[in-house]
Amino acid sequence: MKRIGILCVGNDSPGINAAIRSAVVKSLDLNIEIIGIKDGFNGLLNDELDVLLRPNVSNILHQGGTILGTSLFIPEGEKLKKVKEKFEQYGLTSLILLGGRLAAKAALNLMKENIPSIIIPATIDNDLSFTDFSIGFFTAVEQVKKALDILHSTAEAHHRVMIVETMGKPSGWIATIGGLAGGADYIITSVENFDLKKVIEIIKKRYEGKKRFSLIVVESGVPIPENIKEECGCTTTNNSAEIIGKYIEKNLKDELGIEWRYTNLGYLQRGGSPTAMDRIIATQMAAHSIEMVKSGKNYHAVGVKGFSITEIPYSETIINYRPVDYYLKELTKLFY
Structure with missing residues (x-):
């Protein structure tokens, strides 16, 4: 009998539980034993493993987070050799890694030790080069859209500029797609150089017309030119979104009386019940990964192209960033 170990590597994302559930159900159907490894590779090294059966994954499809826990730890050197020892000790035939770029790095390390x-791509950033979509992305975008819908009314009531900070650096997917879906008036990401003077012009034009408010989406950690920081009197303690807000206020408050407010969505983008799409792609990819193990195929990343499942052999390219699609980024400019 084949025995698979399943674990999470890196940050959590909504839909991981749906993938775990699918992997367990498919494994049992194919007479494969599946072992849940707690808290990433730490759980394997610390002997925190359990056989997973249907009762273990009942009623978790809708739950965010991960029932297995996760860790940012990637084994290297002596720790990697210890992982191999544990892999052999427990009679595992394969590991299924749920995660983003950290999971990809871990997979390449494992391959060097013939593990x-x-x-299975699971990251809200959606920045993996080998798949169109990763588990958790759709839920994160939905949270950004909901936040913009809510902030729209208070921004309009007080005639303010709302700065909304998202995760996703440096790929730009969450800010771009979430901003488009939520009707943002301007979207700033790390994917391209942005012009704050243009932002000022757009806001000013809106205030001089009937739209006396603006929603600006800013990807966390976008680089700000030094001259802008100096002009606003900002230091390293100020994050990018705050600097942009101060710049807007400095240039428009005296002329138009514009005030700004800042909202960092932070971990709200990671939490909550996964959307339908995240549940579907998680279920598809996890079931397919079990079929791959059954047929003896390993050292591959599972992905999706549209609704089709893909298999990509391991290479150094699986850790590459994938920036937001150029057309989607250009589409945002139609609404400026």
Whole structure:
């Protein structure tokens, strides 16, 4: 009998539980034993493993987070050799890694020690080069859209500029798609150089017309030119979104009386019940990964192209960033 170990590597994302559930159900259907490894590779090293059966994954489809826990730890050197020892000790035939770029790095390390594995992409950033979509992205975008819908009314009531900070650096996917869906008036990401003077012009034009408010989406950690920081009197303690807000206020408050407010969505983008799409792609990819193990295929990353499942052999390219699609980024400019 084949025995698979399943674990999470890196940050959590909504839909991981749906993938775990699918992997367990498919494994049992194919007469494969599946072992849940708690808290990433730490759980394997600390002997925190349990056989997973249907009762263990009942009623978790809708739950955010991960029932297995996760860790940012990636084994290297002596720790990697210890992982191999544990892999052999427990009679595992393959590992399934749920995660983003950290999981991809871990998979490449495992391959060097001839430890078979398969990656299922799970990251809200949606920045993996080998798949169109990753588990958790759709839920994160939905949270950004909901936040913009809510902030729209208070921004309009007080005639304010709302700065909304998202995760996703440096790929730009969450800010771009969430901003488009939520009707943002301007979207700033790390994908391209942005012009704050243009932002000022757009806001000013809106205030001089009937739209006396603006919603600006800013990807966390976008680089700000030094001259802008100096002009606003900002230091390293100020994050990018705050600097942009101060710049807007400095240039428009005296002329138009514009005030700004700042909202960092932070971990709200990671939490909550996964959307339908995240549940579907998680279920598809996890079931397919079990079929791959059954057929003896390892050292591959599972992905999706549209609704089709893909298999990508491991190479150094699986850790590459994938920036937001150029057309989607250009589409945002139609609404400026």
